[in-house]
Amino acid sequence: MNTADLGLPVDVPSTALFTDQYELTMLRAALKAGTAERRSVFEVFTRRLPNGRRYGVVAGTGRVLDAVENFRFDPGVLGFLRERQIVDEETLEWLAGYRFGGDIWGYPEGEVYFPGSPIMRVEGSFAECVLLETVILSILNHDSAIAAAASRMASAAGDRPLIEMGARRTHELAAVAAARAAYVGGFATTSDLAAGFRYGIPTVGTSAHAFTLLHDRERDAFQAQVETLGRGTTLLVDTYDVAEAVRTAVEVAGPELGAVRIDSGDLLLVAHRVRQQLDELGATDTKIIVTSDLDEYAIASLAAAPVDAYGVGTQLVTGSGHPTSSMVYKLVARADSADPKAPLVPVAKKSSGGKMSVGGRKWAARRLDADGIAEAEVVGTGPVPAELADRQLLVPLVRGGTVVAREPLDVPRDRHIAARANLPLSATQLSRGEPVLPTEYVHGRSGS
Structure with a gap:
């Protein structure tokens, strides 16, 4: 991967340091505790749109895919982490072989979204998924705001x-x-x-x-x-x-x-x-x-x-x-052991102060009215209702660590024009108001 394609200076060899230190300290502790390999599901979403905005726009997906591919701990990066004593040698050895091998699903770039929409879902071991939090959020928050x-x-x-x-x-x-x-x-x-x-x-x-x-x-x-x-x-x-x-x-x-x-x-x-x-x-x-x-x-x-x-x-x-989209990256499900066949258990933050999240691996679909115009964003766990089966929004982006969704930039541009046209007319009003679509939650069994 040419770093110029990522918008990086030529002397930056990877995206691995586009991260917060606590991602690596969590990894170190999880490796020691024996929980690092538990199968996990992280989701990117926002609890609210910027004040007055009627809809959000998913942008930066293509850059996220580049960043995930280029997330490598090369000798220079490992040397920096060793010199600063940010992690121990056991963790450095693990990082030296890091390659994301999980799956990523997401709203296709250019699609619109609403509060609670699972814009991106990252699945794999806790260790491999948690490291991607900062770089994914930094790209999606910036690009979606623009x-x-x-x-x-x-x-x-x-x-x-x-x-x-x-x-x-x-x-x-x-x-x-x-x-x-x-x-x-x-x-x-x-x-x-x-x-x-x-x-x-x-x-x-x-x-x-x-x-x-x-x-x-x-x-x-x-x-x-x-x-x-x-x-x-x-x-x-x-x-x-x-x-x-x-x-x-x-x-x-x-x-x-x-x-x-x-x-x-x-x-x-x-x-x-x-x-x-x-x-x-x-x-x-x-x-x-x-x-x-x-x-x-x-x-x-x-x-x-x-x-x-x-x-x-x-x-x-x-x-x-509104220079950011206020997206977050939260663990919503994890296995109770490192066994690859262990079922997923929904987990969610329950603290007060407006930062609660909804547990469980989610799907999303957009329900249309009789005229074919979007009327609700439906987010759920468990089986997808039959009437929404052909209206699902998440598509595969990465399978087994391999990017499967590259597309020319004109494709998400045209997709956005079509998605915006499918919203109620009030979506284009510049006056302040609530999101043009309500988000409805459907709770069901959220196993693996």
Whole structure:
């Protein structure tokens, strides 16, 4: 596995240290207690959606699969653990041969989810599963938050394309993951070349204000850009006077000018004025792109404006106010011995304070109404009711340690569009509200 495919610096050999120390100390104690090999089931879920959100979006699954494959304790990693005395030699010997050999099931990437949805289920020995907790959560929490924000923005934008351009507003590696998640959530392109290189996302970009300021005259900057990139380029017109810049842009490029970009001011008012001016100058096919700290609410407010595309940065890569999805990774069932045939026993946290969990190995299905629209998220243990058998949501991702669910990034992107369209219409409302689907629990026998 090429670490570049994981969004990692080339000098990071594996994902094994993308973890919290207590995963390894639990492993050490479990090995000593003789419980490390007990068959176990962990599930990823969230107890609640971010305040006001109507649905969540599963994103990062492909990155999780890469991370699991690349979770290896090579000599450098083992040397670090030995030097810090984080674990003993017996545990180091066990880690040296670590390869996840269990099964992973999950909601397919791009699918929507709700409170209690078992978004991912990891099965194997306690030892092999517990080590993956942190890296799985770090990927899913981040990417799903970005995809949810992207989905809301895409709903607000309608048929107008969205450009992801937030790389300068977040960590350089997070920027690549954010661009990927945004594409899953409905964005059309990214300005981040690393995301284009690693994930095949279409990339775009022309010039910033610095290019205009570099030249003695705005006309000179426009002339240089058009001569280099062609008449179909996008010219930035708000460095000085917008009206004068639009006039100059059309004079330089002619009516074949591809687009103008507006990055400041009252975007609604300025867009109307620019559209009128372009039309009067004969540039009727020249498009208008707006940027400037947009979020889903700003995009929705521009629905009546003559805008052709939106560029979004800061608000997207920070989850539009919700940078995490609050997902957790909990043990929900385990065997009472290391015997591979020992039955699973449901287990669950019972403490107060809103952090209780539901024990048992779960399935999930989405019930539809008479019109074929989703009406409930049904989560259960034991047998799946016959009427829900063909509506189950979890699919196999890893079998016996082998990834079985790789897919091109366009597949989860299209899947999300279809999943969102299958929700009640109120799912796309930006006003604050409860999850658009209730979660119903069906309790049954939850053995192996």
